[in-house]
Amino acid sequence: MAPKRTLAPSETLVMVADDSKVVRVKTSRALAKHQYQVTLAEDGMAAVRLFGDALPHVLITDVEMPGMDGFELTRHVRSNPRTAHIPIIMITSSDEKHxxxxxxxxxxxxxxxxxxxxxxxxxxxxxxxxxxVSAPALALDD
Structure with missing residues (x-):
């Protein structure tokens, strides 16, 4: 078995799903500063649509978003065999509550x-x- 290869930040696509434009901009700037590729979604539904363009290597999501919240988005990602492996980082102001x-x-x-x-x-x-280790971010066929 070949040793596991860790992706460099420049090879890593991180999706940020948050309904706050300020948070999306702040987070994307921080990630870009560390050489990560970034894609932004204003809510869970937008994130799901963007999965059709390219699968992220990591998903960062807020909890409370209109339409599809972070919990629904997470369940959606986990229920699909093509996305179930994606690490999900949830950011919330009330972490103990959630x-x-x-x-x-x-x-x-x-x-x-x-x-x-x-x-x-x-x-x-x-x-x-x-x-x-996943392949480079690829578009979904479906």
Whole structure:
């Protein structure tokens, strides 16, 4: 068996799903500063649509979003064999309140707001090291 290869940030697509434009911009700038490729979704439904363009290597989601919230988005990702492997980092202002629901839905990591940029980068790297190495982000056929 070949040794596991960890993707470099420049090879890693991170999707940020959050209904706050300020949070999306702030998070995308932090990720870009660390050389990550970033795609942005304003809610869970937009994230699902974007999966048709390219599968992210990591998904960062807010809890409360209109239409499809972070729990529904997580369950959707986990229920599809093509996306079930994607590490999901959920960011919430009330992490203790949502802890059980988040992990029951399939969240990989739950982080509280506000978070330190270095902590988020460390969680992304840790999540990627635990996840199976996936092919470059590819469009879904369906």
């Amino acid at each position: 802890r059980n629901d988040a992990f029951e839905a399939g969240v990989s990591v739950l982080m509280g707001k506000p978070y330190e940029e270095d902590a988020l980068i460390a969680e992304i790297q840790a999540a990627l090291s635990r996840a199976p």
